[in-house]
Amino acid sequence: MLKIDHFFENFIKKDSFFLDKSILLSSYVPDEVLYREEQLQEVANILAPALRMERPSNLFIYGKTGTGKTLTIKYVLRSMGEIANKNNISLKSIYINCKLKRVADTEYRLIARLVQEYGQDIPPTGLPTDEVYSVFYRLLDQQRHLLLLVLDEIDQLTDKMGDEILYNLTRINTDLKNSQLCIIGISNNLVFSEHLDPRVKSSLSGEELFFPPYNALQMQDILRSRAHKAFREHVIQPGVIEKCSAYAAREHGDARRAIDLLRIAGELAERNNADKVEITHLDEAEHKIDSDTILNAAKNQPKQFQSVLYAILLISPQKRQIFTGEIYEIYKNLCKQCKFNVLTQRRISDILAELDMQGIIKATIISKGRYGRTREITLSLEESTITKLKEILEKSLHLS
């Protein structure tokens, strides 16, 4: 028998650690939401009028990542949907994540997406925005119903496009005859509403709700309840859950990260033929997550971004702090070498800022007094990650 066949045979025979891995994915909505009773009730109170076909006030939810915002909303919407269905109430809810590239990250695309939810296709480009709006109006008003529109990561939208969209959406109601629209905004950014048009602000945040981070104990319970359903019994060594939640608490109580960590740890343990998931697997998992996200992000960057990144890698061994000007010089040479067109320093400045935003590099603006003001760039990566990163970039840029 072939070696590989053997491997597969064993693979099947060996019991998996997991009963149901999907429970540990971030898309999973559990049957109960732990430690968010208060918020859950609050959301329910605010949105309940919708079931009587009265328009609830717009709701604005904010809190850091992994504090259960999305989960809570999805949970409430799901149960409201069921009730509405049973009682024949024409309630519709649409959940849209505004961060998704090329789906809903501009005004045009957002509205187009909404229209799509009503079963009509809008071409990706070519139409005037007003046209798309009017199609949306028409569909919305066609039959009497109430629409709950959830805009997740709404800050991404306004960062890019300004708050005109929100303004338009909030005043849609005045033009509608049959239907009504309620907007629920979700944001990770705690000061998001500060720099919003006052009109939009007052209208959007009729009700505001803050989601505090989970503390370590709550996190443990959450992890335990998920782990209980996702893993087979006794495969998790005692202490792992505790350690995992401690890791996450260190990062402002991000439950999503904690759950990811647990899942990856499980996968690693399984792959290493271990009997149980141990604490060492957690460390390994954390490392893997960090390194993977960076490598992945780097892989998916446009060519110019990759060149800039590669330029940084070239200087980094010799210096601890690197400045924009130095990078630009190296970058220029690099471009000549691979026959790319050379972008202006202005652009490189933006690219560096963006790489920083994505967490691939660390850039701080410093003033060197008489010697100017610049970004100070550092790579806080492990040696092994740097090597891998270099390989990836060389391959992608066709360098030897």
Add this chain to the structure above:
DNA sequence: AGGTATTCACATGAAACTATTCTCTGAGTTAGG
């Protein structure tokens, strides 16, 4: 010594431009009656 003023090396902003992808429209062309 203490206080201003300069100055560097970019950062940051706004507007405009380029290229690509796509729709819509209306003129010109074609095929069939």
Add this chain to the structure above:
DNA sequence: TAACTCAGAGAATAGTTTCATGTGAATACCTGT
């Protein structure tokens, strides 16, 4: 005459460039002691 083709006008978007303005603090330059 209806159906078809096809070029041109207009939009949205991403990625840049151009031009203009902003900026923090180490130095240079005074000033009066």
